[in-house]
Amino acid sequence: MHFYGTSRVNGQGHLEIGGVDTVDLAAKYGTPLYVYDVALIRQRARAFKETFEQLGVHFQVAYASKAFSTIAMLQLAKEEGLSLDVVSGGELYTALAAEFPVDKIHFHGNNKSKEELEFALAANIGCIVVDNFYELDMLENLCKEKNQVMQILLRVTPGIEAHTHDYILTGQEDSKFGFDLQNGQAEAALKRALQSEYLHLLGLHCHIGSQIFETTGFILAAQKIVEKLSKWNKELEFSPSVLNLGGGFGVRYTHEDEPLSPAKYVEEIVKEVKVQAAKYELPMPEIWIEPGRSLVGEAGTTLYSIGSSKEVPNVRKYLAVNGGMSDNIRPALYDAKYEAVLANRPLAEIEETVSIAGKCCESGDMLIWDLPLPKSNDQDLLAVFCTGAYGYSMANNYNRIPRPPVVFVENGEAILVVKRETYEDLLRNDLRLSVGIGQEN
Ligand SMILES: *Cc1c(COP(=O)(O)O)cnc(C)c1O
Numbered sequence: 001m002h003f004y005g006t007s008r009v010n011g012q013g014h015l016e017i018g019g020v021d022t023v024d025l026a027a028k029y030g031t032p033l034y035v036y037d038v039a040l041i042r043q044r045a046r047a048f049k050e051t052f053e054q055l056g057v058h059f060q061v062a063y064a065s066k067a068f069s070t071i072a073m074l075q076l077a078k079e080e081g082l083s084l085d086v087v088s089g090g091e092l093y094t095a096l097a098a099e100f101p102v103d104k105i106h107f108h109g110n111n112k113s114k115e116e117l118e119f120a121l122a123a124n125i126g127c128i129v130v131d132n133f134y135e136l137d138m139l140e141n142l143c144k145e146k147n148q149v150m151q152i153l154l155r156v157t158p159g160i161e162a163h164t165h166d167y168i169l170t171g172q173e174d175s176k177f178g179f180d181l182q183n184g185q186a187e188a189a190l191k192r193a194l195q196s197e198y199l200h201l202l203g204l205h206c207h208i209g210s211q212i213f214e215t216t217g218f219i220l221a222a223q224k225i226v227e228k229l230s231k232w233n234k235e236l237e238f239s240p241s242v243l244n245l246g247g248g249f250g251v252r253y254t255h256e257d258e259p260l261s262p263a264k265y266v267e268e269i270v271k272e273v274k275v276q277a278a279k280y281e282l283p284m285p286e287i288w289i290e291p292g293r294s295l296v297g298e299a300g301t302t303l304y305s306i307g308s309s310k311e312v313p314n315v316r317k318y319l320a321v322n323g324g325m326s327d328n329i330r331p332a333l334y335d336a337k338y339e340a341v342l343a344n345r346p347l348a349e350i351e352e353t354v355s356i357a358g359k360c361c362e363s364g365d366m367l368i369w370d371l372p373l374p375k376s377n378d379q380d381l382l383a384v385f386c387t388g389a390y391g392y393s394m395a396n397n398y399n400r401i402p403r404p405p406v407v408f409v410e411n412g413e414a415i416l417v418v419k420r421e422t423y424e425d426l427l428r429n430d431l432r433l434s435v436g437i438g439q440e441n
Helices: 022-029 038-055 071-079 089-097 114-123 133-146 185-195 216-236 262-279 330-334
Strands: 015-017 033-037 059-064 083-086 105-107 127-130 150-157 160-162 167-169 199-205 242-244 286-289 300-312 316-321 340-342 352-357 366-373 381-385 406-410 413-418
Touching: 015 022, 022 033, 022 300, 022 381, 022 406, 022 413, 033 038, 038 059, 038 071, 038 262, 038 406, 071 089, 071 406, 071 413, 083 089, 089 105, 089 114, 105 114, 114 133, 127 133, 127 199, 133 150, 133 185, 133 199, 150 185, 160 216, 185 199, 185 216, 199 216, 216 242, 216 262, 262 286, 316 366, 330 366, 340 366
Parallel strands: 033 406, 059 083, 059 286, 083 105, 105 127, 127 150, 150 199, 199 242, 242 286, 316 352
Antiparallel strands: 033 300, 160 167, 300 316, 300 381, 340 381, 352 366, 406 413
């Protein structure tokens, strides 16, 4: 088994995280339960930041909060000196509730509403990453109305799409996000932004993909963007102060994943931007990155109780847990892979191969196919690793299953940071018909 962060097997032979016995956590808070290794989140945040510091460049490391947005998590991000990406009014609201420094909040999204832009202006956040002409117009009009200047980045699509193990070069990227760098859209947007007295253009942004295991894609993106910046520097006298290369740094979900270290991603990116800036005699911009899963993914573990099982002779054995696509939709959504152990006896001898089913009414609600496990029963707890990103944040109430609670563990202490939803919570927004539909009052 692979031990993430502070995970280890303790004296009782149980899985321990952050110095806390997971069997005790399950007894105290129930299952399913999301457990976060706070020390690991801190370690990852510091690794990104310290590498930039050592390389002597100006930078921001913005946590892409869509990966896991709760008040406590954003308080932790603030404590670690991170900046923050939000992509909706709800995420911005959460950031404000966490008293996140507003000047370090960046607002993303391909279809921000007028209300969301007004919210961002009223909060006076650090910058808005403008995605399209519609937004550019709307934002400028709102700023004018309020006589307020807003800092912006333009999101561009450099024609590079990075995937887990490869990347695709496309002349004209078929993406719903951003201004195309090659076909003149980005330049048109840049000219518009430069003309505006209400928009202060800081620079460009791109995000080439997620769960990326190489630096090639980032390097190609940096090359293409800096080349354009150099052109605009000469022709339009635009000197960018920020180059934001997005997130997408890979994590280890299973033994098949071999991500680079945070330091390696940062080193390679900074090296390339320095080379490109020197080549085109551009002043070195600030470099911003936006890690989401690489900050919180490996730090999260989900604890489940094992329930029913079903043997399909000569085919497979299904083992069901008391959660599933309601707390982790990634396997159903994009065939995501995970590893797991029995939390109460992680080192017990492997005796069979089982497939872990969720409890939702969907055949596709499978968490893990073909997992080697000891023989287990309903006294056992299953710990699924690396569920910290896009787990809780994508959790839902399908089948009216209440969302699980979240516990932070660190230095032998556990803190409940999100309560378990109750059946009452599920009905919070339901309104009762006072008379039957179609009946007269
Ligand atoms: C999703 C997203 C990220 C974070 O991606 P991860 O794979 O979680 O690191 C960063 N920037 C933008 C613009 C995104 O949409």
